[in-house]
Amino acid sequence: MSMQESSGVALWRQVADGIERGIADGRFAAGEKLPGEMEIAETYRVNRHTVRRALAALAERGLVRAERGSGTYVEAQRLAYPLRSRTRFSEIVGAGGHEPRGQLIEAGEDIANREIARELGLKIGAPLIRIEAVRLADRTPICVSTTWLSAERFPDAGHVFANVHSMTKLLGHYGVKDYHRASTRITAAIADATDAARLDLPLGRPVLVVDATDVDMLDQPLVTKRSRFAAERVEFLVENG
Template identity: 70%
Template sequence: MTAEALSSGVALWRQVADGIELAIADGRYLPGGKLPGETEIAENYGVNRHTVRRALAALAERGLVRAERGSGTFVRSRRIAYPLRTRTRFSEIINAGGREPRGQLIAAEREAATGALAGQLDLDIGAPLFRIEALRSADGVPISRGTTWLSAVRFPDAPKVFAAKRSMTKVLAHYGISDYRRLSTRITASVVDAADAARLDLAAGRPVLVVESIDVAADGTPLLTSRARFAAERVEFVIEPD
């Protein structure tokens, strides 16, 4: 992105931040590498240094860069290795990487099971479900936005429990389910939509990895089905045998 490409429709600092993020994603700035100085960035984009500082602060908040006093700003080794196995737990994976996991309830609704959801959860069509929308982050950096459906009969007040415990594993434990496993995982790629871009702090048009899954109890009974959208620039999926 050059000065000519900047549009008045979006704040200048955001455009500079998005341009640098794209350069990082494209490999023009490598993990561990040093970014150009503020003056050079300002000249490249035709903005002042205050705008550059705001852009770099936003990139730091996204977990993409780190500032070292007296040395400059460096690209972080940003992708989190995210193992996919029959026992996949977001909090455990993030903790294992030395980062702090966090779950945040965005919204929750009660709805009737469609044919597809009823089939996945082995319920009757029209059975009451909870749909829980949640944002998951590592060290404050948004990693994924997920939609989870589960039975409102088997898991009454599940949204309230998730709001308090901020973990689906802890929600299931609250209802006496100490362990569960992944029955199926389907991964596709897409472009982030406006709602997810805002929550994940991604520029418009950035890629997301869409993970659709079904989790079951030890006896094979379906517990929940989910559709999570991961910021592709922040994770790499690793297929591991159990």
């Protein structure tokens, strides 16, 4: 493997990403010993100090642990996140044996642009409630979400959410007994400073960007949201047929 020059990504970062990928796809299993620093330096054709910096970065994030005189060992795992018609963060995280938590960052008012208006079946310029929240599993931030609801249909939704800390409960408060996922769009990006801070993620890490709209049992749009997931902490499962 050879490294790319002047890509705007430091060499040690490229090495760290390479090793992390090896951990993610199972080439380096959890608990296993990584190759020695000299060997890694040779395979990536960089100086041993550069490898050490890469390993230090991974160690700081808790993915590996160095043992002097012995070697460097892997410790990691990703949260499985099924994308079903019935997608509830708390249920998914809870099913994985982790403790789900939601935390309100900010609630405010907004106005529908063309895209949101189309998703929610509203007119452009219609008043909206915007809720920004971060969701955690066992105190590890998993994603940050921006959620939009019609301010007419859900007046004062911001204050309600601040009390109940759950989208399901919020909708229940307005008489919505059940809802399901109508559409989901996924792509990836690089975490910007805001996301990075909220996700407790170093800048430059990949995030999975998910745009989704939930509808009620009559297929009437309820909420639309954009979530940014720390890619290194989740793995989406799409179940077809």
